[in-house]
Amino acid sequence: MTITTSTDRARPGRPNLRRNDRGKIGPGDGIATCLAFGIAIALTGLAPSANAHGRAGARFFPSTIAIEDPAVADELTLPIFSRFNGAREIEGEYSRRLARFFSVSIEAGRTREAEDGEILSGFENIETSFRYQFLTSAKHETILSAGLGIEWGGTGSARLELAPYNSWAPTLFFGKGLGDLPENLRYLRPLALTGQAAYVIPGRRIAEDGDPIASEFNGGFTVQYSLSYLNSQIRGLALPGFFARLTPVTEFSFAKAVHRGEGESVTGTIQPGFFWIGKYFQLGAEAVVPLNDRSGRRTGFALQAHFFLDDIFPGTIGKPLWGRTK
Amino acid sequence: MMRGMTGVVFWVLVFPVLVFLVLAACVPAPPAFAHSLLLRASPAVGGTITRAPTELRLEFSETLDLDHFEVQVIDPSGRQLLLGAPVPVQSGPENRGRPLNSIVRIALLSDPAEPSPALPGTWQIRWRLVSLDGHESEGSFRFTLVAGPGH
Numbered sequence: 001m002t003i004t005t006s007t008d009r010a011r012p013g014r015p016n017l018r019r020n021d022r023g024k025i026g027p028g029d030g031i032a033t034c035l036a037f038g039i040a041i042a043l044t045g046l047a048p049s050a051n052a053h054g055r056a057g058a059r060f061f062p063s064t065i066a067i068e069d070p071a072v073a074d075e076l077t078l079p080i081f082s083r084f085n086g087a088r089e090i091e092g093e094y095s096r097r098l099a100r101f102f103s104v105s106i107e108a109g110r111t112r113e114a115e116d117g118e119i120l121s122g123f124e125n126i127e128t129s130f131r132y133q134f135l136t137s138a139k140h141e142t143i144l145s146a147g148l149g150i151e152w153g154g155t156g157s158a159r160l161e162l163a164p165y166n167s168w169a170p171t172l173f174f175g176k177g178l179g180d181l182p183e184n185l186r187y188l189r190p191l192a193l194t195g196q197a198a199y200v201i202p203g204r205r206i207a208e209d210g211d212p213i214a215s216e217f218n219g220g221f222t223v224q225y226s227l228s229y230l231n232s233q234i235r236g237l238a239l240p241g242f243f244a245r246l247t248p249v250t251e252f253s254f255a256k257a258v259h260r261g262e263g264e265s266v267t268g269t270i271q272p273g274f275f276w277i278g279k280y281f282q283l284g285a286e287a288v289v290p291l292n293d294r295s296g297r298r299t300g301f302a303l304q305a306h307f308f309l310d311d312i313f314p315g316t317i318g319k320p321l322w323g324r325t326k
Numbered sequence: 327m328m329r330g331m332t333g334v335v336f337w338v339l340v341f342p343v344l345v346f347l348v349l350a351a352c353v354p355a356p357p358a359f360a361h362s363l364l365l366r367a368s369p370a371v372g373g374t375i376t377r378a379p380t381e382l383r384l385e386f387s388e389t390l391d392l393d394h395f396e397v398q399v400i401d402p403s404g405r406q407l408l409l410g411a412p413v414p415v416q417s418g419p420e421n422r423g424r425p426l427n428s429i430v431r432i433a434l435l436s437d438p439a440e441p442s443p444a445l446p447g448t449w450q451i452r453w454r455l456v457s458l459d460g461h462e463s464e465g466s467f468r469f470t471l472v473a474g475p476g477h
Contacts, residue, residue: 311461
């Protein structure tokens with residue numbers, strides 16, 4: 001008996017919800033979807049005081065490639081271009097705040113890969129996520145948020161043999177800047193950590209071939225060192241304009257399938273790189289290094305362009321759909 | 327390989343620029359009040375000086391809305407100093423290329439009711455600004471005043 005899981009091949013970019021599984025769709029998917037929307041709408045009334053746009057006090061958390069930043073914001077990532085494990089992928093994600101600290105986002109992508117000598121290309125299943133930023137501390141440079149990711153089965157290209165059923169991923173996100181370290185460790189203050197942890201629940205438990213479909217733990221964390229934070233908060237280095245906006249980052253992503261308590265080996269990637277944070281957009285570039293042989297055999301790369309819609313269009317699509325900006 | 331590189335160049339360089347240009351063309355350009363970074367300061371961030379400061383000079387990456395700009399200067403004893411109103415530094419050859427009103431000068435005033443010499447030790451600067459689009463930026467830094475020939 002084999003267990004089909006999504007961890008058969010690690011992917012750069014966001015930890016995937018599910019791939020290469022087949023199952024049957026039932027009415028439970030629709031009820032769960034409605035419930036998700038209902039909870040999401042109910043949460044729009046809650047609004048702790050804080051800043052949006054990835055900021056907590058003097059700390060800015062850039063939108064990284066493999067691991068989501070913890071803040072809700074009005075933003076557009078287009079594209080993330082990656083090449084890894086013989087596949088090329090282009091993704092885009094649009095996020096819109098429905099309320100000041102609650103957002104919904106939609107993500108789509110197109111993949112081109114070689115499998116058994118055949119070139120397969122097509123669109124991935126569409127993914128939607130809801131997120132609520134429930135804690136922000138300017139003093140401690142901390143953001144916590146929680147969300148629900150949904151992969152809509154059957155919305156991708158049939159030739160890629162993607163899951164025809166929905167998958168659900170309750171997720172926790174965090175971000176912590178180290179600006180509250182003591183004075184004798186001040187040169188570590190530009191450091192920040194972000195991370196996420198998700199449990200992916202497939203909409204069905206049995207694939208078409210009768211094999212059980214596993215749930216999955218996935219997530220990871222990033223380690224960042226902000227040169228602009230160093231320059232403006234710790235030691236004025238009079239850096240040239242380009243370097244003053246750089247943030248070197250290393251991302252670590254993991255995934256592990258779980259079936260009835262039995263675990264499979266972990267797959268993942270390590271992605272060292274940097275982000276340049278501009279006034280209205282940011283650019284990112286990372287190498288994608290497989291965590292182990294099961295994750296892949298060659299290093300790839302990922303590139304990102306990300307737009308701050310709340311800065312570009314503060315009066316229209318760059319503000320919450322309901323409620324006040326602040 | 328050349329064909330693959332052409333695709334990479336398009337998606338990584340050309341396509342984001344096209345997206346940005348389309349977005350920018352759809353609506354009038356907003357005021358230049360996105361999140362602002364502190365680029366330079368005098369006294370310098372984390373620097374050491376030997377003479378008591380008489381003014382503060384802050385250089386930001388974006389144009390400032392001086393009606394929503396706050397600065398605090400705290401001496402080593404924890405006392406918050408009186409400050410003059412922030413005055414934008416006029417554009418000159420040394421400021422070429424900087425956004426308008428992105429550099430401000432703030433005088434450190436002496437309190438007639440409580441005159442005291444500048445204390446040696448670690449001084450703290452805190453700043454906070456709110457842009458017209460509601461985005462907040464804040465930060466703080468320190469500099470050290472040591473006893474010197476002019477103190």
